[in-house]
Amino acid sequence: MIHELNHVGGPTRDLDAALAFWTGLGAEVVDRLFMEGSRVHRVHLQLATGLIELLHSEDPAPDATFGLNHIGFMTDDLDADYARLTGLGYAELTPPRIAGSGQGRLAFLSDPNGVRVELLQRSEEFRVPPITSGRVRRLAYVALPAPDLDAAVEFYGTHLGMRRDPSDPGTFRIGDDAVKLFQPAPPGSTPINHLGLLTTAAEPDAHDPDGNRVTFVPSP
Known part of the structure; x- marks a missing residue:
């Protein structure tokens, strides 16, 4: 069952510039790691109550695009929810697999208007209590x-x-x-x-x- 809207995320061209923008709004870094296999830096920022995931590749493709491009939901049964949704006709993008971070498993599919939807199943919790120090x-x-x-x-x-x-x-x-x-x-x-x-x-x-x-x- 899908039980949480976990994050909105996407690739960033300049991680330092992106972090400066979001932290300037009051966001705080709540998780940061480097994925050796893909050479991608992953950062989760919490802005008030919500999570934003920034992905910065050290070797972006020449035709890479940047900006928020997916929305991630947590599920307690990734395989069943992915099979149910793709069985209803929603486009398969990435079948269930171990996440590049090693933290649980993920899959991607498309909503009916082409928005990329990530399904996640993991035990890690990055969200902290609401951050209310900013505007x-x-x-x-x-x-x-x-x-x-x-x-x-x-x-x-x-x-x-x-x-x-x-x-x-x-x-x-x-x-x-x-x-x-x-x-x-x-x-x-x-x-x-x-x-x-x-x-x-x-x-x-x-x-x-x-x-x-x-x-x-x-x-x-």
Whole structure:
């Protein structure tokens, strides 16, 4: 069963620049390791209540792209959930395997609109209690493009088991975390359209060094 929206992540061109941006918003590094086999640095940042995964390759491919490109969910039965979802027709991307970090197992599939979805099964817990020292109070939502809105609603609501927010029919929650489906999506330059951050005051949108957009939602 899928029980947690664990992180939103993707490759970064300049790890130091990305870290400077996110820590400038109040994020803290809660996990960092180097995967020898792929020569990739993996960093988990916690921003208020949510996890952001940055992946920096020491040997990026010439055609590599950068920016947040997937959303990760925790499951207590990776093989069963992967088989169930791909059996429903969702595209297989990476079948279940041991993670490159050696921490548990993972698999990737595609949602009905082409968003990469990672399924994880591991015992490690990187999330710490909510970080409230900065101006960001909560990672309010991960914004996903959903040209086929009905299919996305079925995927996240029915098949992933997220609950629909009664105050916003386009938002689906699991625990304290949420995805927000957009049809049409606001202009964006990365596969994950943007992150919505609940803040103490209104601010203009910002972009990190990889083009990821963040929208600041003032707390009521």
